[in-house]
Amino acid sequence: MENTGLAHHLLLAGLLFVLGLTGVLVRRNLLVVYMCLELMLAAATLALVAFSRFNRTMDGAVLVFFVITVAAAEVAVGLALIVALFRQRGTVRSDALTTLRD
Amino acid sequence: MPSDLTSLVHWILFLPLGAAAFSALFLRRAGGFAAWFSTAAAFGIAGLSLCVLAQGADVRWHVELAKFGGVSLGFGYLLDAQARLMLFVVSFVAAWIHLFSVGYMQEDAARGRFFAGLSVFMFSILGIVVADNLLMTFVFWELVGFSSYMLIAHHFDKDFAAAASKKAFITNRVGDLGFILGIALCLSLYGTLDFAALKDHPAAKAIPVAVGALLMCGFLGKSAQFPLHVWLTDAMAGPTPVSALIHAATMVAAGVYFMARVSFLLAPEVLQFIAVSGAGMAALAGLCALAQTDIKKSLAYSTLAHLGIMGCALGLGHPELALMHMAMHAFFKATLFLGAGSVIHGCHHEQDMLRMGGLLKKMPLTAATFVAATLSNCAVPFLAGWYSKDAILEAAWHGGHGALFAFLSLAALATCLYSGRMLRLVFLGEANSEEAERAHESPWTMTLPLVVLGLVYSVAGGFLASTLLPAGSLQPIKPALDALGFHLAAPSTVVGLLSLVLGFLGALKFYGSVRGADALRVVSPRTYHLLEHRWMDGLYRWYLDAVQRRVAELVAFLDLLLINGVAGRWVGGGVPAVLGYLTGRSFHRGQARAYALWIVIGSLFLAWFLIAR
């Protein structure tokens, strides 16, 4: 364990974050997009724990606790919204949902 | 006990406010009840004032509202002798005018609003009377202006009433600009706004001219002195009780009262200006009253003349004389206006004097009180007006101010002239119109105040003066009056008697010579036209059109060019237009992914900006 430095953990978190971001930008299935968003959140929690451990303080860990809680609530509501959207439109493909166009 | 007195003053000040709030909230529709409610409040105030006066002691009370770095702003009462006199005058006259309004405004549908307005006015004027510092005076000063605005435009659907109220308010504001600059100057020079503190201030020995001059601006506006006198005649567009209460007895006198309060802040140059303009105004306005056919406008010019006389007294260095004349004037002028109101009401809202006539027989009580008040106005010896007016004339003579004495004498002559004219046209002779034919005496609610104010006070002024003397600041007057040689052989008495005989009787004869038209106009139309005094308004109009409008148009043009044009259209409009062209189509496809891409690009840029730079 002594060899993995802070930078390594942060790098992993960063790459996971970027991967999630790519998924959000590229994928058209709303559910997959949502999962990628959650992946970004998870990556952020990883960074938080890494900082918490390396700075020898509990505050980051407690924040992760709250992040997980909020993420759970958010997923529940978001999925309910997607289901409602599916009922309205019959699809979860994002390129079919363009009512905000100019 | 001082604390009892203080709570009495609290009641006096806040009772009208409560009445106004109650009326405004609940009694808008119930006009009749509102009328009696407001009148009861007014009589309550008068009664409480008498209690305060009976004690004869000063009331001082103060509460600090805010403190800014050593400067304390507060709210308080300073009820010294001057204030007690003014309190008596205001509360007494107002109570009777309220009663008069009950009868006068009987057919008016918006009575509730009117009486609420009267109560607001009472609150405001009492605030000025009891105020103990400049800022509080100023706040209530503005409130009085607002009440006046509201009441003049009582019939707001009539164009000329709305225009008149605006004119009154704006003219007052011009004066108030000087007032507030004066307050600021006072604060910066002396660090306090309290009257008592200012009086005892060590630097009060050498007051700069600016302080008095600026504070005087407020007086010029409120008390309709030259050059801000143009609003008073137009203000007659309001209902007659309003004219009586506000524009004859109390509001316009508030300026005189204020000047008397701060007389120690007025430099000799300021006093000189006030004296000269006051005397000039007195003479001019008195003569102009001869060219008005509307009875209220004629009385308005008469008020202007008397205000000029009061100003002259102030300028001569006798604020106590000014206050005394103010008190006397309040009584007989209120009676005159109320009498005019009774006449107008009796002739079914006819206000043109040329269409009246012969009302002596038809409205005897009104006529009697009107005559009594007129005689007081003309300073018939031993009536109320005589004491104060002649004292002022004496002061001018003994001070060696020949020119001022001449102007004041001219004013006295003019007073008798227009008074005689008014009596002749309105009460004597034959009826000149249908309405005058069918005139009848007014109801008791209107005649009782006339009797009380007119017969009792105008006539019994001498008695009044002697009772007020020990209670008021008039204490110093008695020896001064004696010193002035106040006896029948004095020059002022000579002038007075001459004016009476020549002016009054002459006018009675002269104006009876032509029927249905103004005799002066028939005899000398050019003089008449000159006296109609339209040139002052014309002067203001020229200034507004020629000068002010040009400046305003220039500023508007610059604003359009610079702000709208350059900043607005080019910069504010150009940047988004350019950006929009570049990113236009792809920006708003409606696809969330595209938006997400832009978010990512933006945040990357931000991250680079924050971390790497």
Added chain:
Amino acid sequence: MPDGLFIFFAALSLGAALLLVLSRNAVTSAMGMILALVGVAADFFLLDAYFLGVLQVLVYAGAVMVLFLFIIMLLDTEDPKGAYPWKTAALGLAVFFLLAASVLWLFHWSGAVPAVKAGATPAELSTNPAEFVTAAKAFGRLLYSKYLLPLEIAGFLLLVALIGVVSLSKANPESQA
């Protein structure tokens, strides 16, 4: 050179995440996500945050992802037809590499990350409540003292989410305006 366990779990996470992003089938993506979350939880364990690791597996990989799977199967999206869109995948990977390069630069070459040492293994419990320890009790101590307000608010948030979800799912397709 980081430890073997770290490399293993890092590779697991990244591989699973790639699966998540690149696969056409939503259920496969969900599986990838679960695996990625397990990898992250493992990394939590490597960072001595045992409680959080367990929490991650239980709540995130367990409850949240199961919910996702439920919804995916509920919405019954049909299998995508046709050949695999290699071009789009390549575009996606290009985007990924671009962003990854930025991240690498930010975290490695810009010198923004301080070179701290991991230090000794943290104690199980300590007298200083703010110090990083491994016991779950430390969470309790902090949550109920310093972070009491956020705790209460989080409770409220869960309640609100509950009510929101119930009201959102109650509406009938026919009766929706």
